[in-house]
Amino acid sequence: MSAPPEGLAPDPPELPKDLSIAIVREGRQLVKAAVEFDNAPGRLADLLQTLSCPEHTLLTLHLATTPDQSTAIGHLYLEVTGAGEAADVERRLRMKPYVRKVFIRMGYGGILVDSAFPLVLSDKAQAIILDGQQASEMFARVRELMGSGGAVIVYELGKGYGRPRFVRIIGTRGVEFMDAHPEYALQMLSAMGWGKLTMTAIDREKGTATIVVEDGFECRGQKSTTPHGQFIRGVLAGGASVALGRELECEERRCIAMGDEFCEYFLRPADPPE
Template sequence: MVDLRSWGIREIYFPDRKIVVTSVELESGINNIINILKSLSEHGINILSCILQAHPDRPLVQTTLFLDLTDADIVSEEVSSLLRATSYVKRIELLDLPLNHGEARLVVFTLEDIHYLFGMLRELGNGGLAIMYHMGFRAGKALAERILSYFKDSKRSLMYTLLYNESLGHGKFKLEEYIERAYCRIVARELSECLEVKSDKPNSQLFRGILAGCISKLWDEEVEVKETKCIAMGDPYCEFEVEIK
């Protein structure tokens, strides 16, 4: 019997398709988004999914695209060049590897649902906070184990982890500093776990656990993750520092 949990979506559902995921940051404006989609379509690229994250007071839009290049007249490397040639695309990351999105299906919770579930755990006190942290830790470690089968570079693996979580709508992430097996600093904007939460101390447990589990596996070392800034405390973004214990 085949263990489907070890297979990516491409092997299970699309064994012969060339599927890639790309994250694009571009200037706000509906015409810019339409032009990107039109340009991709003109090259025979099938757009499987387009996830947009925007804010009315911000000049840039974040979009995650799942693309099928099977019948395209360009290869994945040329997709990056095509989009970078426009004046309004500011950043692009493209990954060509087996995807784990939807190994069975994606389950969507509203932000209100998430806050309700997390609120119940917080009412349990330190025990509930520990549950949230260790849920994240195990999820982060499992994700890192899958990623390491494709990337041998720890930094690139971490950047993919951040992109993966970003594509799921968990927030917008940037690796600000990185010293291999020693230290890194990550900025998280609009972290879903902390949105619309008011607190006098750092609020993140789940994502902090995800980082701890992931990076401890990537570095093969026990690490400590501290949330040094948090939007729940009124900071403009959440910030995490990771060090070897």
């Protein structure tokens, strides 16, 4: 096992982020309240206070606001006891003058599936949620069937994702911001749960960079004698090429599928100047 490279400090223990696509409470009565309200300091706390009573237990919530902070949409998931409590949740929320819309939905058989749609990322791109292990198996299946051609297909899929994604990120944040904060795009991929991506070295003159991926979804749980992260490699090559306006290639130099502690990718110009 090789030691983590300099610059990759061990992370403190972290709390996982549960996306709660379904809540299961055997034999309990579950209610979801989707609420849109005029946002202002203290409003969310006031709403939660409104729902505070022995008959209601808040299980989880999700809150998002518009960029100007004027409107908030909350999705609240509660366990309630007693008949008529779902109606009571709605009545309590509607009493608030700043609440614009309330939608109430009941669970069934102790299950509440959150079918809120569409899902959107914070940059408003439509999102889908994939089970990371199954996504990894999906790519592995292509490679199993197609051999080395499958690895190329998975790599090109990554490029096909990375290029438009980085075009979008650059379009939103601008070239200057991206140049000042090259780690931003990597953090966005981390935020989507793909793994913990860290830039551990960058040489702007040579156009090279080293990126460490810890617990990457593609390589985690796989066994290989060669570097396995073709999709991520394609994403990084495609994305970095867009970001720098020149073709870069990407090589995976360490890989957890080969027994390394983390995956490490090296970006360099496809045709370095002589």
